[in-house]
Amino acid sequence: MVTFNRISAVEENLKHLYLESMSGDREKYERFLTMLSSVVKKYLLFLSKNGLSADLLDDLHQEVLLSIHEKKHTYRIDKPILPWVYAITRHRFIDFYRSMKRTPDLVEFHDIALEEELNKISLEEILAFLTQEQQEMLVMVKIEGESYEDAARKLHSTPENLKVKIHRLLKSIRKKYESL
């Protein structure tokens, strides 16, 4: 799991490059877009659970970069930059699925936003707060990557019930983390 320090470094560098590129300097803007490109690609792979072909990934990735280019003035410089990047990427990702007449699981997207915040602390710290049942749920679905259906079967629950429980669990973990 990505630690807080690594997320922090990406956040700081990207923000610094954004601020430098506000002057209109082409070289600085290119450096910003290059770093942004790798962040966006990783996030698209995460959103799609590695389900996109290389061509589709490239197309979507370029659409996201274009949207960020067109809407770069909507970033508020007193706020973290990664949530803004992720929000635009999610917006384009959802648009892409709508255009292909497929609806992404919206509970998943809401969980993703919470998970980004949780990436700030280590797995061990998260699990220390949980009951055995909660640990099993989280590890099976979010770490080992089991489907909700398989995990629900093992945990004697239903996929819908499991989704809601995990969503609530992630929220409570964030609240606990904020109180530390």
Add this chain to the structure above:
Amino acid sequence: MKVSNEDFIKNLSAKAEPFQSFDSLLIFLMKWVSFTIVFFGVSAYLLPFREGFAGHAVHPLFILNSILWLMTSVVGACAFYFSLFPESHETRYQKLSISFFALLTIILLPQLDFFHLTVDFEHELDLWIGRCGFLITAYAVVQATVMTLWAHRAAPQKPGHVVAWAAFSSASLGCLLMQAICFHDTPIHLLTWHFVPVVLLTYIGQLISRKIFHW
């Protein structure tokens, strides 16, 4: 022909030009307040105040309603501001603004004469009596249009919210203005020609906003 990511980035970089972020909330509010004072002032100057306004203005209920309309509008303007950004999850201003509006409604509803509601409502359907509703609409359209033009480059997470909040905030200011101008004080009149326009304009604003701010 498919463009490689490196070339795509180079093409975008070639279009680099100086840019500025959106104004901060404080700067936006300063601009909004300045425009509101001028527009509100001009409107109040052009429209005649109700008879006996000075005596009416010290009534506690008048003061309470005025404060609530003002708060609905100011907090609604903040909700409008935060609706402009793709990552914004600020809902407290939305909830607060709606709460102030709900409070106004809660204060008004018990005053309705439910036994004669139908008759009173039929009486209110006279468009001349309801001209204040049109004034509120005209005021809201102008102010909301200015706000929408200011926000035209936004990337809202929920496109329908931008003009909706602009309309809600502006119509509430219109109702505040009508406190001084409209001499019809009956609860059924206020409900029909003050409250309903706020709700309708917000709904229409939401429909328009989805078209304008789709990105």
